[in-house]
Amino acid sequence: MSVLSGFLLKSGSIQFNSICRRYISAKAFIFQKQFQGFPKESDFKLVNEELPALKDGEFLAAAEYLSVDPYMRAYAPRVKTGKTFMGSQIAKILESKNPDFPEGKYIVGEYGWRTHTVSNGKPLANGVPSAWLIPDLGNLPISLALGVLGMPGNTAYFGLLEICKPKAGETVIITGAAGAVGSHVGQIAKIKGCKTIGVAGSDEKGKWLVQELGFDHFINYKTDNVKAKLKEYAPNKIDCYFDNVGGGISSLIMMYMNLFGRISVCGAISGYNETELPKAPIVQYPMTFNQLKMEGFIVHRWLDRWLEGIEQNKNWIQEGKLKYPETVTNGFENMYEAFTDMLRGGNIGKAIVKV
Ligand SMILES: NC(=O)c1ccc[n+]([C@@H]2O[C@H](COP(=O)([O-])OP(=O)(O)OC[C@H]3O[C@@H](n4cnc5c(N)ncnc54)[C@H](OP(=O)(O)O)[C@@H]3O)[C@@H](O)[C@H]2O)c1
Incomplete structure (x- = not known):
């Protein structure tokens, strides 16, 4: 193609035609x-x-x-x-x-x-x-x-600290624990001095949570007897539950919570691909008898504090306290x-x- 007949300069999908008008595809x-x-x-x-x-x-x-x-x-x-x-x-x-x-x-x-x-x-x-x-x-x-310095990072930061308000020495459990939000929540809980139990779908993830991220325990929701593992890993029961998945496992965990336990409802991925709205297992029983507080949230609630979350998470990374897979x-x-x-x-x- 000659220069006069209109040469194309390709740079990714940005091109120039013969009269140098840039167009983007x-x-x-x-x-x-x-x-x-x-x-x-x-x-x-x-x-x-x-x-x-x-x-x-x-x-x-x-x-x-x-x-x-x-x-x-x-x-x-x-x-x-x-x-x-x-x-x-x-x-x-x-x-x-x-x-x-x-x-x-x-x-x-x-x-x-x-x-x-x-x-x-x-x-x-x-x-x-x-x-x-x-x-x-x-x-x-x-x-x-x-990730860790964006929307999921702020979800972990605000969703855990503002809703569960974990105190040192308490036990925090997280479902979806090996994902973007869950892996971050568990690390913040450790920073705050809590005992941390992660729930996820493979032993490889569990090994990584415990050995690399410092979670105290891991439960494989696909293969473990969850009830038995809860008893074994949380003899003093659970104070905070960060719920990423919803469904039956959430009801089971709620039955195993301490009086005045707090639940941060972040998501319900166990039901996202269902064609019918999943039937909720009963929550009133544990909510009443354990006097629990359960609160859902969308991270944009804290838009006015967005940079605070990013700054704190960045500081934790720089201090070597937060890993970002x-x-x-x-x-x-x-x-x-x-x-x-x-x-x-x-x-x-x-x-x-x-x-
Ligand atoms: N409220 C908010 O503002 C907000 C913001 C961001 C994210 N979220 C929610 O937080 C949760 C985690 O999001 P993320 O971005 O961090 O994703 P993610 O955890 O990185 O990825 C999704 C994970 O979900 C797990 N999963 C898939 N199907 C499942 C099932 N049936 N039961 C249990 N676990 C299942 C898978 O891990 P396994 O191998 O463990 O199954 C998968 O790795 C989602 O529910 C999401 O909607 C909420």
Whole structure:
């Protein structure tokens, strides 16, 4: 192709034509079909989209890491089919006509499963920022802004400390303990001087929780006799329960709690792939007789303290008190595999995709 007839300079998916007008081609996963049970690959469609030139107030962001999270399964019924599937990403600002989002900066953007986005930076309809500038993380990897130094990290920090309010010497149990939120909650509980029991779905995860993260005990919810293990590991019963999964195991744990125990209800992944709303095992019995306090939350409740959580978690990492495991899948085209692998329990710590 001659220079005059219009040469193309390829740089990723950013191209220049003969008159040097830059145009951007984004890859995006479109939500084609509402999930029925476990998500299928055919529920998504990978497309190319040409993005418009920037207007005043807009900027162009290129994804470097994308997050796959359980909430994507839980909230999917709220996403319109035909639209980009939901999700957060770490993106670099390539070009900007918005002084609040300068070129070269990194952001966490709520742009969904797509490689490039033109954004105006305005909050979403629910008031949550559509993008926030990642503060200085020192020499820590930028990917942590999707995990321990981002939404899951703040979920662990505020969800445990503000709702369970654990005291030194108390016993804290965590379901979903080897995941992004759970592995972090257990480490904070240890920092606060508590005895920590993690519940997860494989012995490999259990070994890692105890040997690497310093959990005191581990229960494999798939193979252990949970009731017997609770008796063995918590002879003084349980004071705080950080519930990531819901379902039958939660009722069992609640029966084994101390008077005035506290339960932070973070999620219910055991039911997210059910086609019918799961029937709740009875909670009134343990709630009444153990006089428990149970409170659900969404992490955005603490939006006004967002940077406080990040700062504290960063300090704990720098003091060597907090480890930040990640399970990284390479390649944007592997979003579906990363998402469903996480839903099946294939991840240890935060599941992310590197573009
Ligand atoms: N309230 C909030 O604001 C908020 C914010 C973030 C996350 N969350 C919730 O917190 C929970 C954990 O999220 P995360 O991002 O940290 O995910 P994650 O724990 O890193 O990944 C999901 C894990 O769930 C476990 N799992 C899958 N099916 C299960 C089942 N039927 N029963 C028990 N465990 C199952 C798997 O581990 P195993 O191998 O152990 O099965 C899997 O690794 C989710 O419920 C999520 O919705 C809530």
